[in-house]
Structures are given as structure tokens and as C-alpha cells.
Amino acid sequence: METKEETFKCESCNRIFGSKEALEMHGAAKHPEKVPKDKKRFPVKKTRNWVIFILILGLVIFGVYFLMTSSNSFDDLPASEINIGSHKNIALHIHSDLEIKINNQGFPIPADIGIQTGIMRPLHTHDSSGEVHIEGPYARDFTIGEFFQIWNKTFNSTCIFENCIGTESNSTLKMSVNGQESQQFENHIMRDGDEIVIEFTSA
Numbered sequence: 001m002e003t004k005e006e007t008f009k010c011e012s013c014n015r016i017f018g019s020k021e022a023l024e025m026h027g028a029a030k031h032p033e034k035v036p037k038d039k040k041r042f043p044v045k046k047t048r049n050w051v052i053f054i055l056i057l058g059l060v061i062f063g064v065y066f067l068m069t070s071s072n073s074f075d076d077l078p079a080s081e082i083n084i085g086s087h088k089n090i091a092l093h094i095h096s097d098l099e100i101k102i103n104n105q106g107f108p109i110p111a112d113i114g115i116q117t118g119i120m121r122p123l124h125t126h127d128s129s130g131e132v133h134i135e136g137p138y139a140r141d142f143t144i145g146e147f148f149q150i151w152n153k154t155f156n157s158t159c160i161f162e163n164c165i166g167t168e169s170n171s172t173l174k175m176s177v178n179g180q181e182s183q184q185f186e187n188h189i190m191r192d193g194d195e196i197v198i199e200f201t202s203a
């Protein structure tokens, strides 16, 4: 067996062959009941187990990856694109009060902002009191800008609705949260119990 050239011995009759192919041909011809069973069936079965194992492993990895990426993209969605559907399965439910004054006139905030048949946005109103309901299927920060986006109205550091502070006029746009002036404007994160006042005054 220690020869330089590799030899192949038949396990059944001890005949020596110069190549694996020759041994296999011999085995198939002379010992069909032994060789094919031991040398062929077992490796095939082993390979099949490996293929199943790798397939399952692949599916698990893909599933975990899919869950991670899908929850990340859901986190990144603006509130105006999230549909919570109903008040079931709510993990977050807080309220802020919003008041808008245009030249000292209270601007009515309608009921059912963010609510249509089959659609309920995480930021919505149920009545016209100015109470904004902040409800999410999971806890997440929501900005007041997202509420205006759902309402389909403009609010930022220069404009409320179509009222904008011009460069020449002396109009002002102020925002206060719980009596404190805020420079956050649309980026203000709505917290439970916030009293938010947005006030526009033209010169």
C-alpha cells in the first residue's frame, strides 16, 4: 500500500485496481449487493442532509435579516405613511394639546384629522378641542411636523398654513410648549400633556 502510485483494493475480494473507476466497475460487476449499497447510498444520503441543513440555515438567516430590515424601515416611515388601523394593539397612547392663533384669532382644529375609512394615522384628532392623540403600535417619537403632514398643512419655522413671516414685514411666528418659547417648530417631539401654542401675528 506504500507504493508511489495510488492503488485501490476491493474490500470484498482483495483485488487491486489502478484507478477508482476500475474498482467501482469491478465492484458493480462482481459484488453488486455490497459495493453500491455501502459506497453510493450512504454518501448520497449524507449530501442530502447537508443540503437540507444549509437550506434551513439559509431560510433562518434570511428570515432574521428580513425581520430586522422590515422593522427598521417601519421605524423610519413618516407618521403620514403609517396606518395603525384602529385603537387595538396600541403600545403608545399619549396626548398633546394644540392651539393655533392667527392674529389673535383661534384657528379651529377639526375632528378626525388622520382618520378616514380604514385608515388611522398614529397622530390624529377625535374632536375639535385641539387634543392630538399620539398612538403607536410601538413606542416611538413623533414630531408635531408629522401631525401637520397628516393634516396636509404647512408648519415650519417661517410658515403656519399660508401665513409666512416675510423678510420685509414685521410678522412673527412663535411657538411655545408649556408656556416656554420653543425654537423646535416642526421638529418638536410631542410629549404627553404638552400644551403647544403656535401664534402668527402679521404687522
Ligand SMILES: [Zn+2]
Binding pocket: 093, 094, 095, 133, 134
Ligand atoms: Zn387618545
Ligand SMILES: [Zn+2]
Binding pocket: 087, 124, 126, 133, 135
Ligand atoms: Zn385615538
